[in-house]
Amino acid sequence: MQIKPILSAMRQHKAGVILIALQIALTLAIVCNALFIIQQRLEHLSEPSGIDEANVFVISNQWASQSTDQETDAKIQADMAALRRLPSVRDASPSDSYPLRGSGWDDYIMLTPEQTEKTTDADVYLGDEHLLDALGIKLIAGRNFRVDEVGRIGSRQNMASPVVIVTKALADRLYPDGSALGKSFYEMSKTPSTIIGIVDRLQNQSVDTWKTAYAYQSVLRPLRQDNADGLYYIVRAKPGQLADAMREVPKALYAQNRMRILDPKDGELSFAEVRKRAYDTDRGMAVLMGIICVVLLAITAAGIVGLTSFWVGQRRRQIGVRRALGATRRDILDYFLTENFLISVGGLAVGLVIAFGINFWMIARFEMARLSLSYVLIGVVVLLLLGQFATLAPALRASRVSPVEATRSV
């Protein structure tokens, strides 16, 4: 294929060529950044929580009557007994929070009591000896809490837990050599907490960007939160009985004690709902970027079809002459496809620069990650193919121009 005549023909309609190339450049820049955002969001929202999501649900329980801490604790224990008796419930535990709640309690973790700078940060989960089973998380080393280790914590009470269970992520952060079991750390306190167990995986209470550095780092403490503010009940239904359990649990709780508040809207959430809420923005952003990509590609394709059609119409006579001089249909088809290919390559080269430019700017401005090369490559391939397909119809029409056109005046 001869490129030279194509290039010199392009010089005859510079403006159109520049416009198409510019459009391809901008489209590439936007599409690969958008694809990259989509991929990041999808990756974020498919991070595993580590818990038995299909069967877990959460009750947000608030007390409506004043009572002492001891009375509250008795109420919690009675609730737990009632819940664990339900035929559809496998296990339940009181807690201060649950994974993906959106916000929660996190503490600085230090390795020595004198430290003023934190070693790292971890989310705090409270619960009794049923917490692991209620969440459905796997103990990979050490042991669970014993009943006699479970204590009470009042409102804003400051106390260290002598024994704790940590997630593997936290264990590895504190003791990278894998020797965490039996060792201790300091959780904003001068009293050490000893690691008696390590669980496989448990996601944080918030999945905000600032938490990324502390992802999956949590401390589980054997405590019931018996203050007046209320607390969460993490309930795990028996397999396949989630709906039954979610129907029975509020009834059982109200039967136990009427002076409580289970918000009709948010008082009881299945974990599927929790997950949906936690990643609402991420999913939305991915969908929005997807829509924009599709619209953008459609518009660019339409633009290419439009301008190529115009060029074909403009050059009918020249095509006729070429055909009369022996060019095959295939030659004409190739001519337009090559022309589009050359314009696309030019546009894509400019687009690459813009794409990385936008990405660098977004990194500085919006804490975005570095654009990975594969997304740029996907963008390049998609746009090259798009250009070729968009050119195909007008180019086929061009190839059907009869040599007779050469003798006709326009």
Next chain:
Amino acid sequence: MLTYYIELAVRNLKRSPGLTLLMVLTIGFGVAASMTTYSVFRAVSGDPIPWKSSQLFVPQIDMWGPTGRGADGEPPDAMDYADAMKLMRDHRAKLQSAMYQISPSIVPADAGKHPVNTSGHAVSSEFFPMLDVPFLYGNGWSADDDAQRAAVVVISSKLNQKLFRGANSVGKTIDIEGKDYRVVGVLNDWNPQPRFYDVVNSGGFSTGLDDVFLPFDRAISLGMANDGNTNCNEIPKESGFVGLQRSSCVWIAFMAELDDAASAAAYRQYLDGYAHQQQQSGRFAWAPNNRLRNLPDWLDSEHVVPSDTKVSLLVALGLLMVCLVNTAGLLLAKFLRRSSEIGVRRALGAQRNSIYAQFLTEAGMVGMAGGVLGLLLTGLGVLSVGWVLPKEIATLARVDFVLLALTLVIAILATLLAGLYPTFRASRVQPAWQLKSN
């Protein structure tokens, strides 16, 4: 003359319906995408109290020192109890209020009903006049009520609807956390977005309204715990809510009204004087590092506008730009295809200006059609924005006259802009050359 150009334009547009439709669709989609994301951006970046925002200030005091500062050297964005109370007592602002978030339960008089949980704020009496809070019935409480820790409450119209079926409930009593409170005021619909008086806790936007407002000192004396964020640089020495009050943990929002630059400067000086005094007394081991921002600057420093919203707007503007380039290309094709017609017109005496007028009219008509399509799509877009954005933000986006007018104007201007170069090229057509080649 214009009608003639319009007639010509319509005739020409009809001659190549495919190309025309393509341009209209391009403009329509481009404008609609931009305007939909803009409507969201506009909703979240709006000034919640435009007539007063430059007089409302949020002071920040650096009570944690270098170890507690953000990466940018910022002091904490809330206050501890001691500092907030000191500012309240000194009262150097025209109006001021310390605030903290509460979530008391309300027990309905009807024993058959479950208690309900509410959200609200403990504030001072000056909160209401300072923020120009609108009342449906009654008023805020007095400074005397503040001092006496009176059992008074201001409730939202929504709660008033629920408890009193919307009747004037001023003087009536409600049971909050087991104590009787006298209703002194019922708010008119008041749902400022962002929830500017306590951005730290609302994160800027929230669908839930504050239902109750209680006197700050009363809530403290009853030990009504803080339901909002609490941030600590070190563990409080004592437990409980009282321990929190004696700690350096921050959990209180503060706002002050300072009417002119002089009083703002004086207040700044006062804050620095206070921090300096704390340094001398040994509580702070560092030089004063305070901030006093007016409301717009404060909202900006708290990053109230979600970065997702900004990114979407930028991407949509990028889309609009591609649409412009696309339209320019299509118009170029369309106009140059008529070179011979232009040649004839020019040969018959038409001025370059007339060619300009004719083709820009045509571009303008494409823009108008694209704008109308854009209007429909923007309407659809704003309606369905809840599908992709979190509801506390999506519900804020709305279609109004300004948005519709802007959609149309942008569509027409964009198309005219896109049409400039093609029109220029068309006006340069050499009549002699065109006629000869025929």
